[in-house]
Amino acid sequence: MLQKASPPTLREAPAAREASVKHAEALALYRKLLLVRRAEEKIREEYPTNDMKTPVHLGIGGEAIAVGVCHAAPPGARAFGTYRNHAWYLAMTGETDRFFGELYGKAIGAAKGKAGSMHLAAPQHGLIATSAVVATTIPLAVGAALAHQYRDEPTLVVSFFGDGAVEEGAFWESLNFACLKRLRILFVCEDNDLAIHIPTSQRQGFRSIPDVVRGFRCHVMSGAGYDLRTVMTSAHTLLERMETDPRPGFLHLTYFRFLEHVGPLEDFHAGYRQKPSPDELARLDPVRRFEQALREDGVTDHELEALRLSVDEQLTRSVRAAQQAPFASPAELSTDVWA
Amino acid sequence: MGLATRTTFRDALAAALADEMDADPSVFVFGLDVSDHKRIFGSTAGLVERFGDRRCFITPLSEESMTGVAIGAAVSGLRPVHVHIRADFMLLAMNQIGNMLSSLRYMSGGQLRLPLVIRAVIGRGWGQSAQHSKSLHGLFSHFPGLKVVLPTTPQDAYSLLRAAIRDDNPVIFLEHRWLYDVEGEVDRSRRLPLGEATVRRFGKDLTVIATSWMTVEAMKAAEVMAKRGVELEVVDVRSVVPLDEATLVDSVKRTRRCIVADYDWTFCGFAAEAAALISHRCFEILERAVERLGFAQVPCPTTRPLENLFYPNAVSILRTAEHMLKLEPADLSGESFYSHEQRFKGPF
Numbered sequence A: 001m002l003q004k005a006s007p008p009t010l011r012e013a014p015a016a017r018e019a020s021v022k023h024a025e026a027l028a029l030y031r032k033l034l035l036v037r038r039a040e041e042k043i044r045e046e047y048p049t050n051d052m053k054t055p056v057h058l059g060i061g062g063e064a065i066a067v068g069v070c071h072a073a074p075p076g077a078r079a080f081g082t083y084r085n086h087a088w089y090l091a092m093t094g095e096t097d098r099f100f101g102e103l104y105g106k107a108i109g110a111a112k113g114k115a116g117s118m119h120l121a122a123p124q125h126g127l128i129a130t131s132a133v134v135a136t137t138i139p140l141a142v143g144a145a146l147a148h149q150y151r152d153e154p155t156l157v158v159s160f161f162g163d164g165a166v167e168e169g170a171f172w173e174s175l176n177f178a179c180l181k182r183l184r185i186l187f188v189c190e191d192n193d194l195a196i197h198i199p200t201s202q203r204q205g206f207r208s209i210p211d212v213v214r215g216f217r218c219h220v221m222s223g224a225g226y227d228l229r230t231v232m233t234s235a236h237t238l239l240e241r242m243e244t245d246p247r248p249g250f251l252h253l254t255y256f257r258f259l260e261h262v263g264p265l266e267d268f269h270a271g272y273r274q275k276p277s278p279d280e281l282a283r284l285d286p287v288r289r290f291e292q293a294l295r296e297d298g299v300t301d302h303e304l305e306a307l308r309l310s311v312d313e314q315l316t317r318s319v320r321a322a323q324q325a326p327f328a329s330p331a332e333l334s335t336d337v338w339a
Numbered sequence B: 001m002g003l004a005t006r007t008t009f010r011d012a013l014a015a016a017l018a019d020e021m022d023a024d025p026s027v028f029v030f031g032l033d034v035s036d037h038k039r040i041f042g043s044t045a046g047l048v049e050r051f052g053d054r055r056c057f058i059t060p061l062s063e064e065s066m067t068g069v070a071i072g073a074a075v076s077g078l079r080p081v082h083v084h085i086r087a088d089f090m091l092l093a094m095n096q097i098g099n100m101l102s103s104l105r106y107m108s109g110g111q112l113r114l115p116l117v118i119r120a121v122i123g124r125g126w127g128q129s130a131q132h133s134k135s136l137h138g139l140f141s142h143f144p145g146l147k148v149v150l151p152t153t154p155q156d157a158y159s160l161l162r163a164a165i166r167d168d169n170p171v172i173f174l175e176h177r178w179l180y181d182v183e184g185e186v187d188r189s190r191r192l193p194l195g196e197a198t199v200r201r202f203g204k205d206l207t208v209i210a211t212s213w214m215t216v217e218a219m220k221a222a223e224v225m226a227k228r229g230v231e232l233e234v235v236d237v238r239s240v241v242p243l244d245e246a247t248l249v250d251s252v253k254r255t256r257r258c259i260v261a262d263y264d265w266t267f268c269g270f271a272a273e274a275a276a277l278i279s280h281r282c283f284e285i286l287e288r289a290v291e292r293l294g295f296a297q298v299p300c301p302t303t304r305p306l307e308n309l310f311y312p313n314a315v316s317i318l319r320t321a322e323h324m325l326k327l328e329p330a331d332l333s334g335e336s337f338y339s340h341e342q343r344f345k346g347p348f
Helices: A014-049 A063-072 A086-093 A097-103 A137-150 A163-167 A169-180 A209-213 A228-244 A278-284 A286-296 A301-324 A330-334 B009-023 B047-051 B063-075 B087-101 B137-142 B154-166 B177-181 B213-226 B245-255 B270-281 B304-310 B314-324
Strands: A078-082 A127-131 A157-162 A185-191 A219-224 A249-254 B004-008 B027-030 B079-084 B117-122 B147-149 B171-176 B183-187 B198-201 B206-210 B232-236 B239-241 B258-265 B291-295
Touching: A014 A063, A014 A086, A014 A097, A014 A286, A014 A301, A063 A086, A063 A157, A063 A185, A063 A228, A063 A286, A078 A086, A078 A137, A086 A097, A086 A127, A097 A301, A127 A137, A137 A157, A137 A169, A137 A185, A137 B063, A137 B087, A157 A163, A163 A169, A163 A185, A169 A185, A169 B063, A185 A228, A209 A219, A209 A249, A219 A228, A228 A249, A228 A286, A278 A286, A286 A301, B004 B009, B004 B154, B009 B027, B009 B047, B009 B154, B009 B177, B009 B183, B027 B063, B063 B079, B063 B087, B079 B087, B087 B117, B087 B171, B117 B154, B137 B147, B137 B171, B137 B239, B137 B258, B137 B270, B147 B154, B154 B171, B154 B183, B171 B177, B177 B213, B198 B213, B198 B245, B206 B213, B206 B245, B206 B314, B213 B232, B213 B258, B213 B314, B232 B245, B245 B270, B258 B270, B258 B314, B270 B291, B291 B314
Parallel strands: A078 A127, A078 A157, A157 A185, A185 A249, A219 A249, B027 B079, B079 B117, B117 B171, B147 B171, B206 B232, B206 B258, B258 B291
Antiparallel strands: B004 B183, B147 B239, B198 B232
């Protein structure tokens, strides 16, 4: 699909120009995907110094969902999410100074150190709120969608949550209300089959999440969340259906959580799940999958390497700035309680 | 000053909602029963006819998520008013109230604003029992980030509800069911800020700090005590958060004696908070230790004789005052105390 662009010339044919745009778009997507992956790898490297005093829920293995859905969403879309939020923050802002500032609890952080990893948000970029209590932002997303409907605005709201949230009453209450009111909201269930360490088979008394949700008046799709192009195609299709028949959308995307629930390490030794074979891990790795797809489409290793260098430079700069930045002043303890 | 008209508490609430909805298209009212034929005891009367069902609508029975919906709408620029016919039902929403509403602005480093009001009715009498009688203002006030308001008069119901809706912070607005029938002068041009207590009756001998319905009981106690020349000062707290500490402290500095008569359990409640405040700030001049009156430390019973023992009232206030003033208990046989059940026939 994606073509390697020849150097643009004045006599470039329209098809070639289109291919060139796709090429640039693909590289931009890759950079975003890589930014998320490398930022979390940076966290894994730095975490043992104990300077980043915030519980980190790393999303390695799930990056394509945030990157793909945010890419497919129309401009101006607003999102709400969970404590496993780094990918949405980075995909929606592209910035890492305030990101690492927040993880290090510094005054330059996105919330001056009052949010930490678990409550990262960037309202000015559309990521309104994330939360460390499962399912709590789902009704907020519905409320935002209600506000847009109230004002006759076409704004899309995206609600990201995990498979565990589906067991909370707030999920069903929110889905019910959104369907009742036919709100313009895309529910995205990031299904890694685990709530902390417990698999879905030990938690859910129904056959499948999408099957149950199909009982509601909304559009439902399911797919492989570890494949960026599948995520984008599914999101696009669902958004088109939501356009022609205005109802909420429910996108169920599976992925493999590479690391422990919280913290920087692998935890296959704990015995609650099997470590997949190297081939299987490669198949489930959204970054490697997309790199492979890009190569098949003609992107050169040189181009990929240049992006890696650029991402790593950005991250190194941001981490250093965050480490050197001052903490919030004592007066900050009491600010931001009241408007 | 505009013209004051005689209005019931319930009509004052409905007028405040209508006036705010009229003034600001971002204000909407939602909750179970808000547009059914009973209209939350009349307090949402006329809204759906005047503003349509986009701005006044009923919801599924989903207290937690509807609270989240209000938060989501508020951070998106609207001013929701979410209504519960009993404060007890807000316990279903405590996850959203305690984990989200109270903390989101702080966690966002001040980037989010949460201009929303949660109205709830405090039930009493005709067997409301343990699940339809709580006021919970102590619980809500425990969380930093929530304003907690308890109006007592129709004027306060009107002016404080308008102020609550205009406020850019979350406000929990608790209305005692028995106050709904109270009539008073309401001047719709009168603005009142949140966070001002008021002295309902001046007196030199003892201060009664009262919340919600206990203000009515305290006024009755003061009336009876006045017959024997004892003057109680009655301070209506009106807003637990923000708390007008100055008005409370100034009053006790004049009277040197204080009863906190709270419409809640005393244990770990507002009465304890107010008693600590007064003890600390008036320590040097207090004649007696601060006394606290509130619910008996049991769930609210259903049957009337036990329920009578559960609630503090004018008699318990004046008996406590007599004790603090070292007076012989007065003969109250000739007194007629307020029994709301003479007017309130239920069922709800």
